[in-house]
Amino acid sequence: MSSASPLPLAADAARTDDAGAARVPLASHPLAPLLLGLAVAALYAWFGAAWHEGRGAWVAGSLLAGLAAAGAARLAAEIAALRQLEHGIHNAREGLLQPTADRGLGWTVAGRLIPEHNKTVEALALMFRTVEDCQVRFLGERNRVTTILQSLPGALLGITDELEVSIANRQAEALFDAGPGALAGRNLFDLLVPDDHGRTLLRDAFLYKQAIRQQELVLQLGGRARHFSISLAFYSDEQDDIGGVMILQDVTEQRLLMETVAMREKLVAMGQLAAGVAHELNTPLGNILGYAQLMRSASTPPETRNGYADVVVAEARRCSRVVQDLLAYARKDSCSGETCDVNQTVRELLDAFIHCRLQRYGIEVEVHLDPDLQLVEGGCGEVDIALTNVMSNAIHALADTAQPRITIRTWAEPAHVAIAVADNGPGVPPEARSRLFDPFFTTKDVGQGSGLGLFISQAVVTRRGGRIDFDAGHAGGACFVIRLPRVDVARVRAA
Structure with missing residues (x-):
C-alpha cells in the first residue's frame, strides 16, 4: 500500500503521531473485541427491547449488534497493525533500517508479520553494513594499488x-x-x-x-x-x-655508465698487469744488479766471476720467463703438457736468495724437502712467481726479528703437492687475514709494498687448479701453504 492512500480507519482505529508511527489502537488488547461485543450486546438488549415485537428478534438483534461491534474492533486492530507495518516499510524504503514496534498488536494477523519484517530489516542492515565495509576496503585497496602503480x-x-x-x-x-x-x-x-x-x-x-x-x-x-x-x-x-x-x-644512462666502468676496469687491469710485471721483475733484476757489481770487483777470481755470470744469465732468463708467464696468464688457457719438479724449483730459488738477500739480512733457512720426486702440472715459471712472492714477504716480515728464520717444507698429498713457507716473525694480525689476497692490500709500510704479490700469486696458482692458504694454526710467525695439482710420477715415467 502507499502512504499517499492510507487505509480508512474506524472510529477506534489507530491514529498517527507527528513522527508517522501508529499509536496504540483502542482495541489493542486481544480480549478488547470480545468485551466490546458483549458491551454492545448488553446495551442493545437493554435499550432495544422496545424495538422488537418478539423475544427471539430481540435476542437475535442483541447478538448481531455484539458481533458487529466485535468485528469492527478486530478490523480496527488489523488496520492499525497494517499501518504500523506500512510505516516500517516506508522507513526501510527511505533507508532507515530500524525495527518497527508492534504496539501490542502482535495478536492480530497483520501484527504477526511485524517481527518477520523486523528480521528482514535487521538482515538488510547487516548486509548494507557489510557492503559498505567492503566498498570502503575496496576503495582503499584501489587507492593503494593506484599509488603503487603511479610510483613505479x-x-x-x-x-x-x-x-x-x-x-x-x-x-x-x-x-x-x-x-x-x-x-x-x-x-x-x-x-x-x-x-x-x-x-x-x-x-x-x-x-x-x-x-x-x-x-x-x-x-x-x-x-x-x-x-x-x-x-x-x-x-x-x-x-x-x-x-x-x-x-x-x-637504462640508456646505466648502459653508458657500465661501458665507462668497463673501460676503466680495462685500464685498471692494464695497470695491474704492468705493476705485476714490475713487481715480478724486481727480484731477478736486483739479483742481476748484485752479481754484476760482484763481477766488476778486480779481486774476484775468474772462476768465481764465471759463476756470477752464470747466475746473471739465469736471472735474465728468469725475467724473460716471468714476462712470458704473465702474458700467458692474460691469454686463454692452453694445455702445454709440461711438468715441474717442485723440489728442484725450491733449490734453485733458494740458491738465488741465499747468495743475495738471505745472507745479507742474516736469515737462517731450514729446508725439509720430500725425499721422493714431486711433479706438478705446468711449467715452473708460475711456481717460481708464487714462491718468490711468498719468500719476499717472509724476508720483509723478519726485518725486526732478532734471530730471523725461514722454514720451507714440501710434502705429497693425495691430489696435491704442498709447499709451506714459514717464518718466525710477528705474524699477520687477525683483522688483516681476510684481506691478504686482495689486490693492493699490504701490511707493509708506505712505499715498501704494492699489495700485488699475494694477489698475483693466488691468481696464477688458482689458474693451475691450486691455491694458496694462510695457516692460521701456525704459532710464532706466519705460514703460507701453496698447493698445486700433483702428477703421478709412475705414469710420467711410463709414458
Missing part, C-alpha cells in the same frame, strides 16, 4: 589481448609524451618502435604468451635510439581473455 620507477602498460593499451601510469605517459588517459586504446606497436631483435622478441612473446624478464631492447623515441629493460607478464580475466602487463625501464 618504470613505465607500466596494461595490454589487452588485441594489443591495445588499457592502463598506463604517469611514467608511461611522460615517456610517450601523452596526456592523462591519452594512451588508452592505442596499439602497442604504434607506441613501441623496436629494432629487429626487439620486434622478434615481442612478437614471439605475444604469440606464444611467453613471459619476458628484464630483457634489453633498443627503441626509437624522439628520433633517437634508447636502451630499455623490458619485463612482460600475462594473466587471464573472468572472461578468459588474456592480457599482459609490461614494464619499461630506461
Whole structure:
C-alpha cells in the first residue's frame, strides 16, 4: 500500500503521531473485541427491547449488534497493525533500517508479520553494513594499488589481448609524451618502435604468451635510439581473455655508465698487469744488479766471476720467463703438457736468495724437502712467481726479528703437492687475514709494498687448479701453504 492512500480507519482505529508511527489502537488488547461485543450486546438488549415485537428478534438483534461491534474492533486492530507495518516499510524504503514496534498488536494477523519484517530489516542492515565495509576496503585497496602503480620507477602498460593499451601510469605517459588517459586504446606497436631483435622478441612473446624478464631492447623515441629493460607478464580475466602487463625501464644512462666502468676496469687491469710485471721483475733484476757489481770487483777470481755470470744469465732468463708467464696468464688457457719438479724449483730459488738477500739480512733457512720426486702440472715459471712472492714477504716480515728464520717444507698429498713457507716473525694480525689476497692490500709500510704479490700469486696458482692458504694454526710467525695439482710420477715415467 502507499502512504499517499492510507487505509480508512474506524472510529477506534489507530491514529498517527507527528513522527508517522501508529499509536496504540483502542482495541489493542486481544480480549478488547470480545468485551466490546458483549458491551454492545448488553446495551442493545437493554435499550432495544422496545424495538422488537418478539423475544427471539430481540435476542437475535442483541447478538448481531455484539458481533458487529466485535468485528469492527478486530478490523480496527488489523488496520492499525497494517499501518504500523506500512510505516516500517516506508522507513526501510527511505533507508532507515530500524525495527518497527508492534504496539501490542502482535495478536492480530497483520501484527504477526511485524517481527518477520523486523528480521528482514535487521538482515538488510547487516548486509548494507557489510557492503559498505567492503566498498570502503575496496576503495582503499584501489587507492593503494593506484599509488603503487603511479610510483613505479618504470613505465607500466596494461595490454589487452588485441594489443591495445588499457592502463598506463604517469611514467608511461611522460615517456610517450601523452596526456592523462591519452594512451588508452592505442596499439602497442604504434607506441613501441623496436629494432629487429626487439620486434622478434615481442612478437614471439605475444604469440606464444611467453613471459619476458628484464630483457634489453633498443627503441626509437624522439628520433633517437634508447636502451630499455623490458619485463612482460600475462594473466587471464573472468572472461578468459588474456592480457599482459609490461614494464619499461630506461637504462640508456646505466648502459653508458657500465661501458665507462668497463673501460676503466680495462685500464685498471692494464695497470695491474704492468705493476705485476714490475713487481715480478724486481727480484731477478736486483739479483742481476748484485752479481754484476760482484763481477766488476778486480779481486774476484775468474772462476768465481764465471759463476756470477752464470747466475746473471739465469736471472735474465728468469725475467724473460716471468714476462712470458704473465702474458700467458692474460691469454686463454692452453694445455702445454709440461711438468715441474717442485723440489728442484725450491733449490734453485733458494740458491738465488741465499747468495743475495738471505745472507745479507742474516736469515737462517731450514729446508725439509720430500725425499721422493714431486711433479706438478705446468711449467715452473708460475711456481717460481708464487714462491718468490711468498719468500719476499717472509724476508720483509723478519726485518725486526732478532734471530730471523725461514722454514720451507714440501710434502705429497693425495691430489696435491704442498709447499709451506714459514717464518718466525710477528705474524699477520687477525683483522688483516681476510684481506691478504686482495689486490693492493699490504701490511707493509708506505712505499715498501704494492699489495700485488699475494694477489698475483693466488691468481696464477688458482689458474693451475691450486691455491694458496694462510695457516692460521701456525704459532710464532706466519705460514703460507701453496698447493698445486700433483702428477703421478709412475705414469710420467711410463709414458
